[in-house]
Amino acid sequence: MGSLCLLAALVSPVPPASAEEPQAPQEPAPTTLALSATKTYAGRDTTLTVTGLSGGPEPLPQASVRIERRVDGSWRPAGEVVTGEDGTVEVERTMSRSSGDNRFRASYDGDETHAPSTSGVVVATLARREGVVRLTGQATVVDGRRVKLRVLSRTRSGETVRGDVRVLRRLAGKAGGNGKTWREVRTVTTGGKGRARIKVRPRADTRWRVVSLGQDWVRRDRSEVLRIDNLPPVAPVRLPRAAPSPRVHVPQQRRGTGKGAHPVVTGIPDGVWGSMTGRSWHAGCPVGRAGLRLLRINYWGYDGYRHRGELVASVAAMPAMRRALVGMFKAELPIRSMYRVDRFGWSAKLQGADDYRSMAAGNTSAFNCRQVVNRPGVRSPHSYGRSLDVNTWENPYRSPTGLVPNAWWQSHSHPRVAWRSRDHRVVQILTRAGFRWTYGNGDTQHFDVGGGHGRAVAAPPARRCGGAACD
Numbered sequence: 001m002g003s004l005c006l007l008a009a010l011v012s013p014v015p016p017a018s019a020e021e022p023q024a025p026q027e028p029a030p031t032t033l034a035l036s037a038t039k040t041y042a043g044r045d046t047t048l049t050v051t052g053l054s055g056g057p058e059p060l061p062q063a064s065v066r067i068e069r070r071v072d073g074s075w076r077p078a079g080e081v082v083t084g085e086d087g088t089v090e091v092e093r094t095m096s097r098s099s100g101d102n103r104f105r106a107s108y109d110g111d112e113t114h115a116p117s118t119s120g121v122v123v124a125t126l127a128r129r130e131g132v133v134r135l136t137g138q139a140t141v142v143d144g145r146r147v148k149l150r151v152l153s154r155t156r157s158g159e160t161v162r163g164d165v166r167v168l169r170r171l172a173g174k175a176g177g178n179g180k181t182w183r184e185v186r187t188v189t190t191g192g193k194g195r196a197r198i199k200v201r202p203r204a205d206t207r208w209r210v211v212s213l214g215q216d217w218v219r220r221d222r223s224e225v226l227r228i229d230n231l232p233p234v235a236p237v238r239l240p241r242a243a244p245s246p247r248v249h250v251p252q253q254r255r256g257t258g259k260g261a262h263p264v265v266t267g268i269p270d271g272v273w274g275s276m277t278g279r280s281w282h283a284g285c286p287v288g289r290a291g292l293r294l295l296r297i298n299y300w301g302y303d304g305y306r307h308r309g310e311l312v313a314s315v316a317a318m319p320a321m322r323r324a325l326v327g328m329f330k331a332e333l334p335i336r337s338m339y340r341v342d343r344f345g346w347s348a349k350l351q352g353a354d355d356y357r358s359m360a361a362g363n364t365s366a367f368n369c370r371q372v373v374n375r376p377g378v379r380s381p382h383s384y385g386r387s388l389d390v391n392t393w394e395n396p397y398r399s400p401t402g403l404v405p406n407a408w409w410q411s412h413s414h415p416r417v418a419w420r421s422r423d424h425r426v427v428q429i430l431t432r433a434g435f436r437w438t439y440g441n442g443d444t445q446h447f448d449v450g451g452g453h454g455r456a457v458a459a460p461p462a463r464r465c466g467g468a469a470c471d
Contacts, residue, residue, distance in 0.1 A: 028110060029055040033065065033117040035106045037124035042217035043159070045092035046124040050106050052087045054114055059087025063108050067091060070103035070121075078104065097217040099126055129155035131221040133165060133212040140229045141202060143255065143305050147228060151188060151196040153212050153221075160194030164213045167198060172205035172227070182209070202230050203255050232304025234332045237417055244408050246393045248344075248361035250337050256298030256306030261329035263297040263322050268312065272340070276312070279342035280353035285369035287385050292367060293318045297325050299335040302417070309338025312367040314385030317449040320434035321366060321388060324447075327429040333416055336362035336391055352380075359405040359445075362393030374399035386449045388435065390426065394418035395445035410444075419444060 034051040048067065052060030061083055069078040081089045096102050102124040110116035137149040153161040168182045188196040200208075207225050214220035256262065268276070268289050281289075295318060296310045313321045328335065341363070347354035352370020359373075367385035372378040381387045394417050396403045396410045403410050413420045419427050420441055427437050435447040 026113075028113055028115040031055075031060055031063075031108060031110065031114045031117040033060075033106050033108050033119040035104060035119035035122045037102075037104060037122050039125040039127055040095055041127045041129060042095050042097040044095055046095050046102070048091050048093060048104055048106075048122075048124075050081060050083065050089050050091070050119070052083045052108060052117070054087075059083070059085065060108075060114060061085045061087055063087070063114070065089065066107045066109075067093075068105050068107065069093065069101070071096075071101050073100075075105070093124075095124060095126060095217075097126075097215065099123065099216040102126065126217050128214075128216075129157060129159065129218045131161060131212050131214070131218045132156050133161075133210055133221045133223050135208060135210045135223040135226045137208075137226055137228065139227060140231050142231050142233050143203060144201065144233065146199045146201050149198040149200060149208065149226070151190060151198065151210055153190045153194045153196075155218055160190075160192065161212065161215070161218055162190055162192055162194060163215055164189050165196060166211045166213065168209050168211065169200075170207050172207055172229075202228055205230050233306065234300050234304045234334075236304035237302040237334050237414075239414070239417075240412065242408070243394075243412070244406055246336075246360055246362045247405070248357050250339060250343075250361045250363065252301065252303070253307040253309055253337060253339070256308050258298070261298045261326045263295060263326060265318055265322065266294050266296075268292050268294050272312075276340070276342045279346050280312070280340070280368045280370075281342075282352070282369060286379075286383055287314055287367075287369075291315055292385055295321055295325070297322070297329075297338075299325065299329055299338055300332055302334050302336055304334075307338075309335065309364070310340055311338060311365055311388075312340055312385065313388075314367070317366075317386040320449045324388070324430045324433035324435060327433055328426065331425060331429060333426055333429070335364050336393060336417070338364045341365040341368045349376075352383075355380075355382075356405070359389070359392040359397070362391060364388070364390050364392070373397060373404055374401045381448060388430075388447045388449075389445045390430075390447065391417050392445045397443045397445060398441075410441075 032053040036049045038047045040046050050065050052063045054060040063083045065081050065083060067078040068075045078093060081091050083089045103121055105121050106119040108117045132154050134152045135149060138147050141147040151165055153165060155161060164187050166187050167185045169185045170181045188198055190196045206228050209225050210223045212221050272294055273289055291314055292312050293315055294310060294312055296308060298306045299309050301307045341353040341358050344354040344357040350370040353368045355368060355370060355373055358365055366388045368382040370380050372380045393405060394409045394414060396406060409418060422437060430447050434449055438448045439446055
């Protein structure tokens, strides 16, 4: 019985083996994505090379890779590519003129056996073009008028450059070895055709140049110098070679403003009154601040340019002063200078502003509370603000002790600036304006508005005003 049981056990069928144990899922192989770009010029294609590796040095074939590009600060799709059997693929993209828009990256989403990967950001390097900027325009301009300058900015290969250009200027004849005399006038922007236009009013002989500002894709450049000569609107005065020059030099007054003579009459400003007091006006003068006016007016200088001068005269005489000087301007009759006489300081000899120096400078002036030149104790008609001295160097005064400021010009005349006859244009214009050529060739420079005629004018007694204006 026991033997049978043992035999049965031996011949009993072996139960079937159970199904295989489930295996743990495998981790996707790590991948590496690399991206490179070639250097080239803006507008040309850079070659982007994508290289995919799996698990180390093994290539990542047939991988779909997404290319992105940074544009205006955000990432945008730039196409998809598939790697070859060697794990690489090349694609071309056009370079922008801005380095910030030439940033790329590549992304791989992965699959069952390969992990996703993203490359680092690659900046495709711009090769910079050589910039060429030119400045053209007229070589001459009449003073006071505008002249148009033209800017052209391109590359040496002919591409237009749009961007900022600095406009520089310097006065002619003042170039320094260190270049510091160049001054920036403005900045202009060239348009889509690389062009810009500028309107300038030089008012002097000037030199101009432009400098294009460097950009990511093009180098900066500096133009050649453009010379613009500023021409006088009227003919300059030509004096005889033998004529002496003024003994006192004054700088040219600033160029004229506004249109034509542009006369402006005002009361006496505080700053002007402060300069006059103690020079052309002082306590005891027959007219005070309230009885005076300041005239600022354009005149033709001996150089043919408009300059801005000024003089002081009485309220009553100012209309005639204005008419006379406007008339001289319209007739293109020049004046050497027109500074207020207080510019020349105090003269103890004259007890007023220094008319000796004013005459020696050839200056034209009106009000000056002083004594007659070389006649101590005699009040000048200029003290009343009704007299005008014009071009004093070329039109001398025959004083009791001799000709002032020079003797040469007394026997000479000039059709524009020196008169020895009532037929001269200057004399005619002033007399029509209400003046009298009071002393003729005895004091050729001197003109009076009615009521101020030298010896015929009785000087009122001096009045003390305690430092204030005598109104």
